[in-house]
Amino acid sequence: MMKRAAVITALIVGFALVFAGPAAAHDVDFMSIATGGTGGVYYPVGGGMAELINEHTDIDATSEVTGASVENVRFIQDLETEWGLAQNDITYYAKYGEEMFEEDSMEDLRGIAMMYPETIQILTLEGSGVESVSDFEGKDVAVGAPGSGTEANARQIIEAHDLTYDDMTVDYLSFVEAVDALRDGHVDAAFVTAGTPTGSVVDLAATHDPKIVEVEDEAMEVLMEEYPYYIDITVPGGTYEGIEEDADTVAVLAMIITNSELPEEFIYETTAAVFDNYEYLGEIHERGAEVTLETALDGMPIELHEGARSYYEDQGIDVDEYVN
Known part of the structure; x- marks a missing residue:
């Protein structure tokens, strides 16, 4: 009888591990940061963030080349990556089902921080007539x-x-x-x-x-x-x-996004690793120098992840001044 009970217990534990859901699956010490193409700014800045997380936590972080904002919000919604870099307008469209996301709202998107302006550069060549x-x-x-x-x-x-x-x-x-x-x-x-x-x-x-x-x-x-x-x-x-x-x-504006189902402690720890040491990002790229704790909530278009909210509150920031 005891042997049978042990087998049943083992099966229950096994099913729990398989079906525990995304939060349990992300108790592992690994994360990826979805960035953009190698010719843009997301890639070097995201790589710098991964370095900071590797240095200041026990989490193994990597940055990934992606198609940038639109692809990244999908990766985050589907829990295929833990952090993503994206434009604030695209994040808003995705969260609330507007523009290219009219039939595909992504309710699990959460904000971590704002970063720097992404300039719309309209380029031509001398002699083009434009x-x-x-x-x-x-x-x-x-x-x-x-x-x-x-x-x-x-x-x-x-x-x-x-x-x-x-x-x-x-x-x-x-x-x-x-x-x-x-x-x-x-x-x-x-x-x-x-x-x-x-x-x-x-x-x-x-x-x-x-x-x-x-x-x-x-x-x-x-x-x-x-x-x-x-x-x-x-x-x-x-x-x-x-x-x-x-x-x-x-x-x-560029921003960092994540999924609401990721554990609060995990997001707190990774946010702290970056924003306790954000000056390093300025050594990686000129735009990285605009990533600061003081401006991390300016223009936040969506709800914060609870882990990020806790971090900012511990830094003495009145989060409700910036985020509803």
Whole structure:
């Protein structure tokens, strides 16, 4: 009888291990951070975060190359990765079922921190005949990969200038592909949404004469009134070789996201590892210097994970001033 009871107990324990759910599965000492392409800013900054977590915790952290924001929110929702980097507008769309997520809301998304502005850089080359977005009529324009954050930005900016995709030839290319197409003369202009300086644009400026097309003042007002995620921003002259003039455009914000089902202690520990040592990220990339504890909640578009909330409260931050 005792032997039979032991067998039943073993079976119950076995089923519990298999079906305990995501939280139990993430009690292991491993995590991945979904970043972006190697030509952007997510990849080096996410790699720096993984280094900090490895150094200051017992967790084995790695950073992964991905398709960036849209792919990352899906990875997080499906618990295929523990942290993800994403645009704040894309995170909001995913959480509340808007734009490319109209039939696919992701209710388990939670915020960890805000990072830095992701500038919408509208690129062309000297001699292209493109001086403003209004000149896109009849041109070949790379607007981002299908369903990407960059594509949403491009469409909204083009419409704010009283144009539509029907007025131009649209190429759906990732921003690395878009820069290559611009270099090779296959497109007249390209949208790149990324922290500056962006690696692929630095490479372009080393061999060609790019320029940044400004967002016109009236269009900027329309954008910021209709889409609360945009901020106005200036790309300073000298950010890229050969571009000496300041360029006025708009930006969204990069952020760190996770899944609500991950354990509070796990998120607290990993958040602390990064934000107790955030100065290191400035050594990894210029944009990493804008990741600070003081600005970690500015513009947070969704609910915080409880582990992150606990960390900030322990730092003396009144979380409710920033997050509902």
